[in-house]
Amino acid sequence: MSLLSNVLGQYDAPQKAKELGVYPYFRPIESDQDTVVSINGKPVLMFGSNSYLGLTNHPRLKEGAIKAVEKYGTGCAGSRFLNGTLDIHIELEERLAKLVNKQASLVYATGFTVNSGVVPCITGREDYLIFDEFDHASIIEGKRLSFSKQLKYRHNDMEALERLLKKCEPDRLKVIVVDGVFSMEGDVAKLPEIVELSKKYNASIMVDEAHSLGVFGKTGAGICDGYFQQVSWNHWWLYCFRQ
Ligand SMILES: Cc1ncc(COP(=O)(O)O)c(C=O)c1O
Incomplete structure (x- = not known):
């Protein structure tokens, strides 16, 4: 054996x-x-569902999916890079970008692939990725693929975050990566404070809106949309960068 x-x-x-x-x-x-x-x-x-708005069963979405299968078949027959991008991908991405008031969006098949795909490629060797200790496992996996310097602070502890930012070389990129709503705890990132710190130390922020897009913001655009104005429900993927 x-x-x-x-x-x-x-x-x-x-x-x-x-x-x-x-x-x-x-x-x-x-x-x-x-x-x-x-x-x-x-x-x-069912207590484990991520379909917070019940869109999985929404009649209009089902109808749209059936029509799409009739027109495009059951798959993309290739990677998005090559022959796998359909016009409806672009339409969806344009509409999502509009929803969150950003220049563009890119749709991935799962949240895990977003974080393992995006986190490692936004900063270089000499730059910094800064994490909340309770960030989702997929962010942690993404950071393991990165060559950047990695710094972790205690959950939602803004003094600890500031101590890390102070330690970073001022001229290097610094990206703070947080869950908007922490998936296990259900609490919310202290974004107003994080934004203030990012301005003070010239850092950028990446927010994983897995549990907040559709849930927070006047139009359901997520936690980045004016910081927690009104509640509605959904589970989508949005990753906001703020300089
Ligand atoms: C904050 C957060 N990011 C990423 C993921 C991974 O998403 P997925 O299950 O679509 O891969 C989850 C899972 O729910 C999550 O809670």
């Missing part, structure tokens, strides 16, 4: 959890994604 098979063979946590009936992953849902879903033929309350 190879060393790898041997090591893998010793990993039996999933089997043990399954025997106890508490294995939570890959449970197939047999219905549409709603507040109640069907698992093993039984109705089950």
Whole structure:
């Protein structure tokens, strides 16, 4: 037996959890994604959904998706870089950019790929990426792919953030990366203070609006939109840069 098979063979946590009936992953849902879903033929309350606005089931979106499949088929047949960009990608990106009042937007398939794709390529070797310790795992993965200097501050602790900013070389890029709404804690980034600090130390900010786009802002444009004016609901992806 190879060393790898041997090591893998010793990993039996999933089997043990399954025997106890508490294995939570890959449970197939047999219905549409709603507040109640069907698992093993039984109705089950759904508490894990990211479809905060219920758009997954919205009749207009379903109709749009059916029409798109009829016109374009079931896939892009290539990467977005090459032959995989459709006119409806561009339309969506233009409309999203308008929603958040930015020059442009780029849609990724998942939030994880946004953070692992964007975070490593915005700063260079001599620059700084600065993180809240409770940033989402995908931001942490993204930072592991980066060659930049990486600094972490205590969750929502603005004094700790300022101490880090003070330490950075003034002429180098500094990007503070935060969850708008922290995914596990549910609390909100102290953006007004972060913005003040970024101005003081000439840093930029990247906000992961996974749980705030559609939820905060007058038009649902997220936490960056005037800092928490009115509440509505959704789960989209938005990454705002502010100089
Ligand atoms: C703040 C934040 N960023 C990124 C992600 C990753 O998103 P996805 O599950 O679409 O890969 C999540 C997951 O919910 C999240 O909460």
